Amino acid sequence: MRTAAVIGTGLIGTSAALALTARGITVHLEDADPDAARTAASLGAGTTEESTEPVDLAIIAVPPALVGRVLAEAQRRSLARCYTDVASVKAGPREAMAKLGCDAGSYIGGHPMAGRETSGPLAARADLFEGRPWVLTPTAETATEVLNAALELVALCGGMPVVMDAAAHDRAVALVSHAPQLVSSLVAARLEHADETAVRLAGQGVRDVTRIAASDPRMWLDILSANAAVVADVLEELAVDLNTAVGSLRALAAGGAEGAEQGAAGIEAVMRRGNQGQARIPGKHGAPPTRYETVVVAIGDQPGELGRLFREAARAGVNVEDVAIDHSAGRRVGLVQLSVEPSAVHQLEAALVERGWDVRD
Amino acid sequence: MRTAAVIGTGLIGTSAALALTARGITVHLEDADPDAARTAASLGAGTTEESTEPVDLAIIAVPPALVGRVLAEAQRRSLARCYTDVASVKAGPREAMAKLGCDAGSYIGGHPMAGRETSGPLAARADLFEGRPWVLTPTAETATEVLNAALELVALCGGMPVVMDAAAHDRAVALVSHAPQLVSSLVAARLEHADETAVRLAGQGVRDVTRIAASDPRMWLDILSANAAVVADVLEELAVDLNTAVGSLRALAAGGAEGAEQGAAGIEAVMRRGNQGQARIPGKHGAPPTRYETVVVAIGDQPGELGRLFREAARAGVNVEDVAIDHSAGRRVGLVQLSVEPSAVHQLEAALVERGWDVRD
Numbered sequence: 001m002r003t004a005a006v007i008g009t010g011l012i013g014t015s016a017a018l019a020l021t022a023r024g025i026t027v028h029l030e031d032a033d034p035d036a037a038r039t040a041a042s043l044g045a046g047t048t049e050e051s052t053e054p055v056d057l058a059i060i061a062v063p064p065a066l067v068g069r070v071l072a073e074a075q076r077r078s079l080a081r082c083y084t085d086v087a088s089v090k091a092g093p094r095e096a097m098a099k100l101g102c103d104a105g106s107y108i109g110g111h112p113m114a115g116r117e118t119s120g121p122l123a124a125r126a127d128l129f130e131g132r133p134w135v136l137t138p139t140a141e142t143a144t145e146v147l148n149a150a151l152e153l154v155a156l157c158g159g160m161p162v163v164m165d166a167a168a169h170d171r172a173v174a175l176v177s178h179a180p181q182l183v184s185s186l187v188a189a190r191l192e193h194a195d196e197t198a199v200r201l202a203g204q205g206v207r208d209v210t211r212i213a214a215s216d217p218r219m220w221l222d223i224l225s226a227n228a229a230v231v232a233d234v235l236e237e238l239a240v241d242l243n244t245a246v247g248s249l250r251a252l253a254a255g256g257a258e259g260a261e262q263g264a265a266g267i268e269a270v271m272r273r274g275n276q277g278q279a280r281i282p283g284k285h286g287a288p289p290t291r292y293e294t295v296v297v298a299i300g301d302q303p304g305e306l307g308r309l310f311r312e313a314a315r316a317g318v319n320v321e322d323v324a325i326d327h328s329a330g331r332r333v334g335l336v337q338l339s340v341e342p343s344a345v346h347q348l349e350a351a352l353v354e355r356g357w358d359v360r361d
Numbered sequence: 362m363r364t365a366a367v368i369g370t371g372l373i374g375t376s377a378a379l380a381l382t383a384r385g386i387t388v389h390l391e392d393a394d395p396d397a398a399r400t401a402a403s404l405g406a407g408t409t410e411e412s413t414e415p416v417d418l419a420i421i422a423v424p425p426a427l428v429g430r431v432l433a434e435a436q437r438r439s440l441a442r443c444y445t446d447v448a449s450v451k452a453g454p455r456e457a458m459a460k461l462g463c464d465a466g467s468y469i470g471g472h473p474m475a476g477r478e479t480s481g482p483l484a485a486r487a488d489l490f491e492g493r494p495w496v497l498t499p500t501a502e503t504a505t506e507v508l509n510a511a512l513e514l515v516a517l518c519g520g521m522p523v524v525m526d527a528a529a530h531d532r533a534v535a536l537v538s539h540a541p542q543l544v545s546s547l548v549a550a551r552l553e554h555a556d557e558t559a560v561r562l563a564g565q566g567v568r569d570v571t572r573i574a575a576s577d578p579r580m581w582l583d584i585l586s587a588n589a590a591v592v593a594d595v596l597e598e599l600a601v602d603l604n605t606a607v608g609s610l611r612a613l614a615a616g617g618a619e620g621a622e623q624g625a626a627g628i629e630a631v632m633r634r635g636n637q638g639q640a641r642i643p644g645k646h647g648a649p650p651t652r653y654e655t656v657v658v659a660i661g662d663q664p665g666e667l668g669r670l671f672r673e674a675a676r677a678g679v680n681v682e683d684v685a686i687d688h689s690a691g692r693r694v695g696l697v698q699l700s701v702e703p704s705a706v707h708q709l710e711a712a713l714v715e716r717g718w719d720v721r722d
Binding site: 039047122132173176180183185187188190192199200210211213217218220224225228235236239242249250260263277301305306334 | 400405476483525533537538543544551553566568570571578585604610628639641642665668685
């Protein structure tokens with residue numbers, strides 16, 4: 001790839017343009033608002049001059065409802081040899097393209113799973129897609145050349161390509177993005193008229209649950225409109241569980257042995273399902289959780305013994321990730337299991353032995 | 362305060378004991394599980410030996426449903442002159458105490474708004490309460506000496522005392538803690554049986570919304586049981602909004618000009634209410650948001666100009682918090698407004714002027 005066009009210089013379009021420009025590709029920038037395109041150019045994302053010949057790849061970075069029309073218009077003026085988009089839904093745009101008679105062979109759907117709370121070109125960053133999944137939705141009609149151009153785009157942006165069917169994609173983003181967004185807004189909406197003292201008690205939990213409730217309603221209306229039926233399905237399933245949870249709480253509040261037992265079982269069940277679902281979410285960079293190794297130390301029964309052990313580990317520069325203690329060895333001694341990074345095991349053992357601790361094999 | 366007792370050496374009890382011990386107070390540790398008390402002592406939180414005379418303050422750090430019984434028993438053996446608890450609900454324990462004939466004058470309800478995902482003494486930290494609200498719920502019966510002992514406890518732990526009525530407290534924590542916890546679990550529960558590919562698409566948004574879904578179901582069952590009716594009320598209000606949102610999405614999915622317009626208005630309304638509610642949540646340390654000042658720089662129309670400006674600001678060691686750009690001054694020049702900490706204004710202006718930028722007043 002030597003040349004590209006970005007249509008729509010918002011957060012995503014400008015970030016992709018910055019990444020491509022940084023890799024030496026000539027990027028032509030367009031936007032319905034010329035100021036937005038000039039701002040992107042001013043950031044170093046490319047040029048606002050039109051290309052005199054078809055570019056290798058055009059990236060359509062406009063709201064989902066406009067993708068079909070913009071693609072049809074771009075194909076009409078032969079803007080590029082290959083086309084992709086970055087819209088956060090995939091089935092709707094494809095239907096619109098079919099209706100508008102677009103050439104399906106030169107297009108591949110795309111959706112980089114990246115974003116920020118702030119929008120517009122000024123929020124753009126060349127590393128926005130680094131390590132993030134980038135969904136591609138080829139069909140039987142998609143030319144191999146087009147798939148490869150999209151794979152090159154993803155690689156140049158540092159993303160991780162994930163090939164999916166358009167409908168499966170839309171269900172997936174409803175589950176992991178669109179429904180959570182609306183639920184976060186619903187939780188935050190409860191605080192709109194809450195007492196000032198109540199809001200003062202907010203801690204990290206509700207702060208995390210409602211962080212994305214600060215998102216732009218206009219942008220989200222575009223996204224949710226384009227995936228409305230699928231999101232409604234997910235939220236209706238959630239509403240069933242919510243009503244069950246309310247019923248369980250009412251049973252607990254009413255007291256009475258049998259009702260309380262059923263209520264407790266209901267609440268515990270939904271929380272355990274939450275544990276299971278939460279555990280499936282991959283870590284920040286999609287990496288599997290680190291496996292720690294264990295260093296076992298026998299400690300005496302004197303007050304403060306464990307505190308001293310932690311201070312010694314800190315002094316040795318070792319981060320203790322988890323700890324468990326077993327008193328069953330007898331009243332006078334406890335076995336402490338320190339979980340640490342595999343690379344730190346030797347260092348910690350050596351430091352503790354040197355300071356006179358009883359390190360066990 | 363010279364002496365204290367902590368009954369229940371879990372996360373909260375042990376953390377309070379660590380903070381008090383660090384301030385030179387003799388802390389006597391008790392737990393139904395002697396190993397837990399020994400572990401806390403081993404961490405340096407105090408001694409497992411019983412006090413020979415009444416301590417100044419006893420801190421009851423057991424699950425909400427047990428507070429009444431533990432207080433009654435402690436008062437029977439004259440453990441302390443003043444009593445408080447740390448349970449996350451306040452009305453229920455007070456009713457239990459009245460039924461058990463506890464002395465109301467020597468007790469004051471308390472609830473430090475602090476916690477971690479992990480529980481037990483090994484997760485304890487002396488600085489757990491630093492800067493966090495600590496609710497106290499005195500009544501007309503509470504002796505002034507008891508209120509002052511609790512205020513001293515909060516101060517020694519570095520917390521911020523907030524006096525509230527017990528019922529107002531329970532409604533507040535339902536809003537900012539208990540209901541968000543259950544909703545987080547409900548969102549995470551949707552992922553329990555989701556396709557592996559769908560889960561791979563999870564980003565920071567759903568990760569934040571579901572972080573607390575990893576919490577311990579047993580501990581939360583205790584908390585939710587003790588505040589069940591109030592939490593059910595909050596969740597029923599949320600369910601009404603949820604059903605409205607589903608209706609709006611169905612209207613959007615059905616198409617048709619009028620329905621779509623109503624659906625869009627419904628979704629936008631709930632998201633704007635979410636914006637409002639989210640904005641009321643105080644920052645991490647309860648501090649009001651910083652007010653930034655603006656530095657205005659005129660830039661030319663050359664590609665990359667804004668990128669260079671940001672790099673110069675970074676080189677000057679100034680963090681640009683927000684940026685806005687105004688192209689209306691003409692085609693060849695744009696005015697960039699950089700928002701920075703008030704203390705950084707002079708530094709940034711000096712650095713930019715020195716490097717030849719056109720800084721405006």
